[in-house]
Amino acid sequence: MSSVVVESIGFGIVDASIISIGAMGFSLQFGLTNVFNIAYGTVLTLGAFAAYLAEQWGVVGWYDVLIGAGVGVIATWLIGKGILATFARRNLGLFELITVSLAVELVVQYSVDAADGEQLFSYSFDQGRALRFLGMVFTVTEVEIIGVAVGAFVLLECLLRLTKTGKALRAVAEEPRLARACGIPTSRIVNVAWVLSGALAGVAGVVYIINSLTVSAFTGTDFLPLLLAAAILGRAGSVSGAVVASLAIGIATQLVAAVGGTGYSTIAGFGILVLVLLARPGGVTSGLALKTEVTL
Template sequence: MRSRPKLAPLPRLFAALVTLFAVLLLSAPGALALAPATSSPSPSTSSPEAYPNTINGVLRNNGQPVPGVTIRATGEGFSGETVTSASGAWTIGVPVQGTYQVELIESTLPQGVALAPGAQNPRTVTFANTSNAGAIFPLGEGIKVQGANFGEQLIERLVAGLSFGLLLALAAVGLSLIFGTTGLTNFAHGEMVTLGAVLMFFLAGLGLPAWLAAVLAVIGGGVSGYVQDAGLWRPLRRRGTGLVPMMIVSIGLALAARYTIQLFFGGGTQQLPGAQGPQITLGPVSIAQTTLLSLVISAVVIGLLGFLLLRTRLGKATRAVADNPALASASGIDVDRVIRIVWTVGGLLAALGGILWAYYRPGVSFNMGQQVLLLMFAGVTLGGLGTVFGALVGSVIVGILVEISTLWLEADLKFVGALLIMIIVLLFRPQGILGRKERVG
């Protein structure tokens, strides 16, 4: 009789941690009151806390934040303005949803900094069934396609794209693992990304050191994945629910989670401690300290995950379940337990990706996971549905493409290329770069 592979037991502290993070969410208003002083800019005439709707953005020049610049919003019988914070972030609270003219007061820009040629100012912003809207003002002298300046910018965008691609891969790998082992396309994965950043913000607001708040937030993400599978997905699987109804359930769960987070967190954009880190110069490349740290952390975690998948019993069991759940079960593998661990690990990785994404943007908002969900799907589709290393390769390609495209495209359009790639891949190679044809259809 064949013995079952021994899998590492899940921590018994999960139940206690669920209670802990539930208490933290319920005490969110208190946490916000204790938030770090750098969490949001100080508006001059329009406080985001005074109104239920916000317009926000981040002002950067060649990757560096531009503080002290006045932004004004007018419309719907309202006028208000704010000043960008040390991290370049700004938020204006407005009384009603509608259409506003958002203007950057150019006279307040630092010497030597100007709007990019052709940049629209003021910009028209219209709310679309959400309580916050964004406005981007590109700065700089434009792109020089010849000379060392273009080469330096290209190298900087490559490094930034690699960092963005790796943090995107952290979240996309969890999405790919869940799809590979269960067949579920989980549209609520973006909210798992948001949860990590929001939990860290609340924990830092309670006075915890940033590193400890980050660790506890990542654990909280793992708890959320465990609870989701135990309380929702496993019962649905046991009842024989089809994949399409389960996908629809995931869409409903995403909406419920997103607006529950908004209820406690608010519609504004807040900053994590240390978001306005210094710039580091490495030869011709200037990179933010937080971006470099994000790159290193992502690379280490992904390397560790690859080792676990290739060299450990749990990893081999996970790959077996992803290839053929029925055969894996017949071989003595506890499929339900593997899936539960996959959901937990997926939650851990999504939470870590959310924290790094909040530093990269920079800022935490209730819908930040939704903003990168399609990019995660693009990375998973490009690399190959259900393949972990495909998700890694696809996400890195998407991240690099997104950042390099800003050399020629408006920042507002930088995600278009990645989504175009996803469409092309689905048309001509639906199995992706590392996928297999039998995975499709």
């Protein structure tokens, strides 16, 4: 393997860490609610902007991630419980709900765009010195980003495997009606999913700009297709699946970037999502292809 390929794999692992944080959240949210929530992208943007503003006010470093997580929870709660749940109560179909989430995305994205004067802001974050590992180059910050992703994954897996809430989350993701019949408070469990996914989206947005060092109104929207691809490829509702799929997608897009340039790497990432959606019409298993009920 040439050194370019090895280096691309290194970049891919960093990308995958960022993708996986967002994808875990989307996977959890989509797995439980069955709403294809495109407005998830704006939560990333809002989290990133919160971090940028915090930095302007003198809050620097990893504290920004916590701020992003908080803003992500609030934004997701408003979008999910405030808007999507209201529309879902009108017995709208899956298509109408995706259009509503797209409209929310449009409104928030262009409101931010109008408010910030359509600019690209630069975010500063000390990247630290370069470290070499098996031919791959990582900065200290990149290693820390990988650490955040691994930490989020371990915490989430522990929650899902070891606690009662986690068990209920998995049950509702699998079969909401049966879970409700077993006495699981479905709506409270879905609320937990909204909060967790919101926090993860906020963290993903901040970590994304810690790596890219720029933020605009379109940051989250541009990044969204990769998250969706990873979440759906990894089986909606499965956190470990999202992480494995993120690794595959992160490395694949970086390899394409090494060969054909960044424009084509974006195309490759979007293309993976289209292929995933076409190949897995159920998103999860074939049984869930028929699942058209929304749990909000």
